Amino acid sequence: MTDTILLVERAGEYGLLLRLNRPEKRNALATDLLTRVAEELETAAADPSVRTVVITGADKFFAAGADINELHARDTGGALADPRPAIWARIRGFAKPLIAAVEGWSLGAGNELVMCCDLVIAGQGAKFGQPETNLGIIPGAGGTAILPRLVGRSRAMKMVLLGDPLSATEAQAAGLVAEVVEDGQALDTALALAARIAARAPLAMQQGKAMVRAAFETHQSAHLILERQAFSALFGTADKREGTTAFFEKRDPQWTGS
Structure with a gap:
């Protein structure tokens, strides 16, 4: 399936690739594009043949923030009534592994989309920033709530208050990026990782993702209880039986996601 702002294609037997496609706007995440991302992720969530999703942009920009035309036209009332927070929640609610392949600039809402992903592969020339204060506003989709949890207080303060971006190497050292590769290799690396x-x-991948993400949202004592419940629930799955049986039989397991 394709449309003018988001390209969607299968990637291998169990993968899906979403490619942001607004080159004339440097993939600015206008509400229509953000909505399309949420819709495709919800479709993928309900499709058992999709186990991982990779999202990427163009060679020189992943996504250059929100659409400035939308921001310029909005007053306080419009910002409070904005549908975007609900759309962001839909994206963050995607239960399967989500991987970002980033080349070039990832700014503002683009960087907030990166932070919705579970693993980020970046080309050496990639840059990650929250420059909203240059416009007299602040980040509104995780740039002050999630960013400090990932990169630490000082780096987040510098990114938000000064608008200074992180290089790919700095982003990896800070914990925002999982792997830095040569420019032009981010997508291939991300697709290979998604295939692995x-x-x-599948159920272990989803529970593993959910429990790691819970570390940012749940007190440790409550998190340990959740972790044990998720751990125990997997013992009733066909995949657990297959995994242990395959181990004893010294063969590769055949996962069914059940």
């Missing part, structure tokens, strides 16, 4: 994840037990 898709070949693993």
Whole structure:
């Protein structure tokens, strides 16, 4: 399936690739594009043949923030009534592994989309920033709430208060990026990583993602209880039985996601 602002294609047997496609706007995440991302992720969530999703942009920009025309036209009332927070929540609610392949600039809402992803592969020339204060506003979709949890207080303060971006190497050292590769190799690396994840037990991948993400949202004592419940629930799955049986039989497991 394709449309003018988001290109969607299968990637291997169990993968899906979403490509932001507004080159004339440097993939600015206008509400229509953000909505399309949420819709495709919801479709993928309900499709058992999709186990991982990779999202990417263009060679020189992943996404250059929100659409400035939308921001310029909005007053306080419009910002409070904005549908975008609900759209962001839909994206963050995607239960399967989500990987970003980033080349070039990832700014503002683009960087907030990156932070919705579970693993980020970046080309050496990639840059990650929250420059909203240059416009007299602040980040509104995770740039002050999620960013400090990922990169630490001082780096987040510098990014938000000064608008200074992180290089790919700095972003990796800060924990925002999982791997830095040569420019032009981010997508291939992300797709290879997605294929490795898709070949693993699907329910374990989803529970593993959910429990790691819970570390940013749940007190440790409550998190330990959630972790144990998720751990125990997997013991009733066919994949757990297959995994342990395959281990004893010294063969590769055949995962069914059940």
